[in-house]
Amino acid sequence: MANPRFRRQVIGEFKNDTGIARMNTLSCTGDFNRDGKMDFAVCGRNGKMAWFENTGDRTEWIYHPVAEVKNQECGGRAIDLTGNGYPDIINGSDAWADEMSWWENPGPKGGEWKRHIIAKTGKVQQHDTLVAPVKNDGINYLLFTNQERGTTLYALPVPSNPFLSPWPDLEIIADDMKLPNPHAKTGFQPEEGVAAGDLDNDGMLEVVSGVSWFKWTGNHWQASKFTEENYITNKIAIADIDGDGKNEILLAEGDACIYGKKEGGKAAWFKPVAGNVWGMWEEHIIDTGLLDAHSIAVADLCGNGFNDIFLGEIGVTRGDSEEYHLRPPRLYIYENDGRGNFPVRHIIDNKTGVHEAVVTDLNGDGKLDIIGKPLHGPEKWKLHAWFRE
Numbered sequence: 001m002a003n004p005r006f007r008r009q010v011i012g013e014f015k016n017d018t019g020i021a022r023m024n025t026l027s028c029t030g031d032f033n034r035d036g037k038m039d040f041a042v043c044g045r046n047g048k049m050a051w052f053e054n055t056g057d058r059t060e061w062i063y064h065p066v067a068e069v070k071n072q073e074c075g076g077r078a079i080d081l082t083g084n085g086y087p088d089i090i091n092g093s094d095a096w097a098d099e100m101s102w103w104e105n106p107g108p109k110g111g112e113w114k115r116h117i118i119a120k121t122g123k124v125q126q127h128d129t130l131v132a133p134v135k136n137d138g139i140n141y142l143l144f145t146n147q148e149r150g151t152t153l154y155a156l157p158v159p160s161n162p163f164l165s166p167w168p169d170l171e172i173i174a175d176d177m178k179l180p181n182p183h184a185k186t187g188f189q190p191e192e193g194v195a196a197g198d199l200d201n202d203g204m205l206e207v208v209s210g211v212s213w214f215k216w217t218g219n220h221w222q223a224s225k226f227t228e229e230n231y232i233t234n235k236i237a238i239a240d241i242d243g244d245g246k247n248e249i250l251l252a253e254g255d256a257c258i259y260g261k262k263e264g265g266k267a268a269w270f271k272p273v274a275g276n277v278w279g280m281w282e283e284h285i286i287d288t289g290l291l292d293a294h295s296i297a298v299a300d301l302c303g304n305g306f307n308d309i310f311l312g313e314i315g316v317t318r319g320d321s322e323e324y325h326l327r328p329p330r331l332y333i334y335e336n337d338g339r340g341n342f343p344v345r346h347i348i349d350n351k352t353g354v355h356e357a358v359v360t361d362l363n364g365d366g367k368l369d370i371i372g373k374p375l376h377g378p379e380k381w382k383l384h385a386w387f388r389e
Contacts, residue, residue: 304336
């Protein structure tokens with residue numbers, strides 16, 4: 001069995017301590033200057049958005065401002081919307097605003113990025129985004145969730161002219177998605193997460209959000225719940241976990257502790273029973289007692305040729321304190337034996353939490369690295385990369 005080793009490096013510092021809920025929310029990767037290296041974009045809930053230029057080594061990266069921002073949530077991503085080869089940034093607003101926006105990469109001329117409004121939903125707190133051809137019609141769609149009251153899952157075709165504002169033809173895939181949560185004042189928890197993949201082996205994409213999946217039939221979205229287990233605040237991935245050539249669904253509870261689960265969150269993968277994708281899927285527990293695993297990725301991280309699982313915890317702080325309690329947060333790699341079992345759990349960091357981490361090759365050595373930032377804790381303004389040794 002492999003023993004994946006990573007070395008943590010601070011690549012920058014980005015302090016956003018204005019307004020309420022002082023923290024950095026968005027983080028995503030993209031080659032923002034087209035030099036062949038993956039860069040890192042970050043923004044605060046309030047304050048500034050910036051990108052950090054990958055220097056190609058393990059020293060501090062170069063800071064580039066993007067824009068002043070207000071009321072920004074996490075869950076955004078980088079994608080080239082204008083067709084000029086330079087990735088732009090998409091992100092949604094938090095619990096104090098109702099907008100989905102994109103920031104236009106100025107390209108080689110540099111300067112501030114111009115913000116454009118994609119949609120005003122009339123509901124606050126957009127949380128997750130994905131761009132994929134989920135209707136299998138050759139058109140990319142922006143999928144995003146809104147968490148006011150019960151969650152709404154939206155689909156919006158990416159227009160050939162992204163400067164239209166708002167983008168036309170916003171549709172609802174599902175509405176009022178929520179699960180019981182006795183710890184919440186409302187008694188329920190809005191569902192979270194969005195991912196796309198082929199779940200029924202027909203060569204076309206389906207969408208997973210919360211504990212349900214959705215298929216475009218040609219004239220409507222058909223919904224199917226895949227588990228009765230109460231997985232809240234999910235981060236989601238879709239991959240072939242047991243090596244049978246078919247995709248499974250992975251869930252990790254990203255904010256379970258924050259929303260009242262004192263025992264911590266779960267992570268599991270789910271497989272159709274006897275191939276029946278429309279029924280309840282069989283649950284396979286990966287781990288329990290997780291301190292809010294708000295980062296998930298699937299890749300061959302142990303060099304074994306199988307899909308291993310990366311999870312990164314936020315960690316739990318007490319009240320307004322930035323000191324972790326219970327225990328420090330961890331970053332894990334679960335080593336797949338090729339059949340969907342994970343007999344070995346590698347702890348690659350047991351000190352620094354991570355939020356919205358990305359797994360990618362940062363230095364061009366062919367090995368997958370990890371990049372992210374804490375949401376809170378004593379290093380909350382630091383940006384970290386974990387380079388594969």
